[in-house]
Each structure stands twice: as structure tokens, then as C-alpha cells.
Amino acid sequence: MKNILIVDDETTFLLSLKEGLISLEGDYNVLTSSNGKEAVEVMEKTKIDLLLTDIKMPVMDGFALLAHVVSKRLHIPTIVMTAFGTSEIEERLNNLGSFHFLEKPLDFKVLANKIQDMFKEGATGYIEGVSLASFLQLVEMDRKTCTLRVKSNKKIGKLYFKGGTLVHADTGTLTGDKAACEIMCWADPEIEVSGVCNIKKHSINSSLKSILLNSCRLEDEEKGSDIEKMKQRIVVNSSEEADSELDLDIIELEDIVTDNPMNTQQKEEKKMSVDDKLKEFASIEGFVGVGVFTPSGESLCSLTGDKAKNLKDIGILANSVLVNAQKASLEMGTGRGQLVHIEAEYANIIVRCLNEGTDPLRSQPGKAHIHLMLILNSDAALGLAKMKIGKIIGSLADEFRV
Template sequence: MHTVLIVDDETRLLQSIEAGLASYNDRFDVLTAVNGREAIEIFQREKIDLLVTDLRMPVMDGFELLTHVSVVYPFLPSIVMTAFATPEIEEKINNTGISKLLEKPVEFERLAEAILDGLQQEGKEGSIAGFSLANFLQLLSLEQKTCLLNVKNNHTDGYIYLEQGEIAAAIAGEIKGQEAFFKLLACDNIRITFRKLPQKKIVKMIDKPLMALLMEGMSRIDEAVQKSGVPSAPVVEVESSPATVQETSDVIPEQHHSGGEIMGKLEDTLGKLRDIEGFMAAGVFTPNGEMAGQVNVANLKLAEVGSLANDVLLKAQKATDVMNVGRGQVVHIEAPKAHIIARCLNEADDFSQSQAGKAHIHLIMLLAKDANLAMGKIKLESLIHEVAESFR
């Protein structure tokens, strides 16, 4: 249930607003305050999802309250009620980044409509659960996305704002900036939800590149685990020099199951990709190009395609080595009729080698030209670690 805080120094008006909004009590709860200072005290005790405030109030007026909220709760939608909507007032309000301005006297239906609109923050993309935040951010970075994410679990609720694929701001409770980002990165069992971008401009808090943030965040998690001696929650590793393809690798992981069992397990795992809109085929390959399992709904010659994709991945990794930017781990080929995505995962201590007991695989996926590419990449990244279990 959402909670809306309404601030006005006219107690009778507050009472009438509460009564007028009573028919919406199945959509949101209403709390009230008579000035900005009282509102801030409520913010400290309660989780507020939307603020409605008057401007002219004693003790602390609406402008001071909005300024405080824009700094401490930069992603909170806000609505202003005022009987003095002059151009100067409107300009001053806009500088605080409010979502909507309503002139007094406010009709209850119009106010309710504005509140419901402000609470409708979830984007069309919906929610994603059970996925590594680090990997998800890397996918958004690849797509150079500008978006606002709500990251939460049972103990933490925060936001991460990306601008053109780079982290620009983060907040977790009262913590802001890089420290908030590191706190969210360390959370387990998270749910990631896309939120609509607020009309107000989000102040940039973070300048460090995403990969540098991820590396520092993972380093902090490792240090915390070593100090506590307690294993951390499962976190997908972020590699500064991703896995490479070894052209002459002949190291094969020790098998603890029969080939039939492994093949069946691989096909069951790969079958989860069928839900992707526009999915055509996917296959698992060894570093030297031998196919270990596949799901093929488009009757493609996947063994040949996979072998060629392996070659492309190898050349791309060699090229990134020459460029001195670290070894690449993903190749995306956009062809006239399909997308071909090749992903390398190497758990060896030396990413240029295969190592017994550690997975070194290539996962190749083909999607139709008009497929849901973003969801395809997300699912591919999520499943590759599940596939790797059969190769350790």
C-alpha cells in the first residue's frame, strides 16, 4: 500500500481532503502535517511514496520543505497546492522539481487523479527478480540506457539512476552517492523495478565509470566476507579482464555425470530461453567449438553457426587485447534477419586458460530481428551460470 503525505496549515482543509480521499483508501493511505517541520518528522518515521504540500505555511513553508525533499529524497514525486500561482511562483516551484501544480481550491477528484498519476511510477518493463544487480547494470550499460531503478529486498530499499549507461546517482535510505550504490550492490535476494523518470532533473552524484564501481563494490564484498568468515550471498563475479577463447585448449572438466544426464540438463536449462519473444535457437559450446547441447526451434544449422560464432568471439577477444581494454566476453552481431549473441564464461584463475574443475563455455543465442533483445540478453546472462554447473 502506498502512503501519501499531505501538508497544509489549514486543519479544516486537511480534514476535508482526508474525507474526500476516503474512497481511495484501497489505493493509498493518507498522512497529514500542518507545516514543513512536522512533515520532515513524519518522513523520518514513515516511508512516504508521494508528497502533496501547500506553499504558505508557518514554521517551515512549502518551498523549504520541497528543497529539503529534493536533496534527501530526490526521486520522490511531489504535488503543490497553491492559491497564488503567479509566474514567479511557478518558476520558483519548477526549480524545486515538483511533479504537478494544482490551484486552490482543489477538487478532490482532480487531486486524487494527480496522486494516482504520481504513484504510477512503474515502467512498462516491469520487475525482475533473482538476477544479479552487477550483471543487470552491465547489460543496461551496453545498451546505453537512461533509466531509474528501484532496488529492494526485505531490508533495503533504494534507487539507482543511470544516464547513458553510466551510474549518475544512487540513494539507499539516508545514504547517497557511491556509498549508497555499494550498499545496494551488496544486497542479496533483490527485486529490480524500472521506474518512470521524474520530471525534475536528477542531480548527478557519481562520476566514476560503471566498471570501476563494480570492481570496487565486489572488492568490498570480498573484504567483508573475509573479515566475517561467513560466506556471502551468491553474487555474479564482475571481471576486469573477461574470459578469452583458447584456440588450442584441450583441458576438459572432469565429468561426474553421464553424457546423457548432462545433455538432458543442458536442454532443460536452455529451454527457459524459449519464453523470449523472437527466440530462434541457443547452444552451449566448448572453447574449441564442439557443441554440448542445444535448443533449436527454428531448425537452424546451429553446430555450424556456433562454430563460426566461436571464431568471431576469438577474433574479437584478440582484438580487445591488442586495444589494451581487457578481453571482451560478449559479441553481438546484428544481421539483417537475426541477432547472434556469443557469450564466453571462464571461471579459471587465468582467463587465458581452461582449468580442470572450473567451467569454460560459450553460449550462443540467436534471436529474430524484431525480438525482445534486452530481455534476451538478461536471460542469457542469468542462465549461463546455471549452464556452467554441468561443466565444473
């Protein structure tokens, strides 16, 4: 039985919503709370499968409740009910990915369909809880004035918002944009929300979205640096049975990305699986090379034809183009970009992103996040190539899920 928790201070609305959801086809147990404090008490006693919450409530509002969900890493699928009222803000909220948004007054049929769809998606692992990035953007869009005290291990920082604008950040050693960026990079943050902002100093010079994107970039660079330090632990294998025209290198990453290293047989099976999948690209007319990369540009595996040169170097540059395009598409409010096609004088370079997580730019545990780059000559069959990319990149997810 799925436990749905509805949080709203309007008693009549709460009861009618509960009755409606109970009447739906589905094994649902509907719990209710009139504010965030009551909701926290319910979540401490009961495993909640779906959270449906209002934003403006007495005692403990929706922001404080969502901060609790982030801090405790509950990973509860969430629907936020609010009256933002514009299609532009609705689209921006939906693009955040970590939670769903419905505008009040609710259309019950829309809500029912949303809940049923979320449980279907949850069965395949695509629904995540509220992330810190999404929470901060919700504060911005609600034009909330507040102070957020963020704690991670022994580090403590504060983010100050006035009317939804981030105006100041402080970690004790840093202030302004640098402090905000560092706080947003902290792992497993705990958040406390105060409904006041008693700060007169304005030290933030960039938009919240720019700071969030910069924090993602810094975190990815740090991950890339950590991998460089552990290169001596990486085993590089060459396929002796590969076609004479193909040069295939597979970098084994299990020893640094999992607590349970694969045995020799499992590694060989995985290597063969990746080999076979990448070799499908070699049948495309005009094939030059193909590679799989991490979001930070680290090469995971590659397959090259006899005319390919510096595939990994090209891959790093093309990977950077895709990441920058994704950042730009987020800045434009169009959602995260999935593919870039570089049409050059002598070659076509196509880079496609596969991200099972909810964060557009950051890898998440248990979720595959890879970039596949395909290089073809200038007169290649591009339509077939893009179709094959769409097919094969999905099948590679199991090989690179960490």
C-alpha cells in the first residue's frame, strides 16, 4: 500500500482531497497534516511514498518542510501546491525536475493523473526527492525573504534571501558569490529556515542560476581531479580480437566507483558487452570513431577506425561544448539540452547526454550519467547515426551506472 501525505492548513480542502484520493483505483493510504510540523511527525513514524504539500502554512510552512526533506535525505517524490499563477513560472518549476508543481485551485483529475503517473515512474526509478538546487530556486520563485542556515559535517554557512533574491552568503571564511558557490557544493546539507533576513550587506553579484551552474562545474572538476589521482588503480585493456581496422580501449572503473569490485569474469563480461555495443557504430557509413565520457570529460571507453586521430582529445573538447550548451539551455529556461551536433568542414561530431538523475549537470549515486561522442566524415549518413545513438546509449546505462 502506498502512503500519500497531504499537507495543507485548509481543513475543508484537506478532507475533500483525502476522500477523492481514497476513491481512486489504487492501493493508497492517505494521511493528512495541517502544517509542516505535523507532517514531520508523521514522516518520523511512517514511510511516505508521495508528499503533496502547500507552501504557505502556519507554524511550519512548506519551505521549512522541504528543507527537512532535503536535510534528512528522505528522497520522497513531491508535489508542490501553490498559487504562482503564471505559465512562465509553472514551466520553470516543472523544469527543476526534483519535484512536480500544481497550481491552486487544483483540478482533481489533473492531480489524480499526476499521482498515478508519478507512481508509474517511481517503479522504474526516475523519481527523486527534493534537491538543494531545486529548493533554492523555489525560494527564488516564491520571492521569499528568509535566512537559510546550511550545515554539512562540521561546516556551517548561511544564505540570505530578500524577496526571492540571494543577497548575501557567508561561510565564516568566505562571503559573497564564492561563499554561495561553496555552500552549494557541500554534500548532504542540513537546512534550517528562518523567516527573516537581518542583513544589510549585499555581497552577491551573480544570479542564483549562475551560481548553481558554477557550483556544478566546480564539483565536476573536483571529481575529475580525484579520478586523475587514482589513475594508477585503473586497468587499461586492449581487445586483441578486435578487427584490424579498429583500436578499442576500455578503462575499468569498478575499483574506484563501487564498494564491491567485480571479479575477473564479471569485468570481462562487462568489457565484452561494451565492446559489442560500440562496434555497432562501426557499421555506419563514414564512421571515424566513438567514445563514452563522464560529464567532467574523463574518457571511459573508445572505439576508433583507422583514420581516427586524437579521439580522446577531441572527445574532451566536444564534451565541453555539450556541457556549455546544457548550461546555456538551462539559462534560457528551455530545460537541459540533450545533444549537440558540430558540422565541420571535414567531419561531423555528435555528442549525446544520457542522465538518469534529476540534476541536469551533476552525477548522482545509482544513476547513469554519461556522454557519448560519435565522429563521422563529412558525407556520412547522419539520420541513421542519430537513430543508432538513441538506441545504443540507452543500452549502455547498465554498464556505467554507479
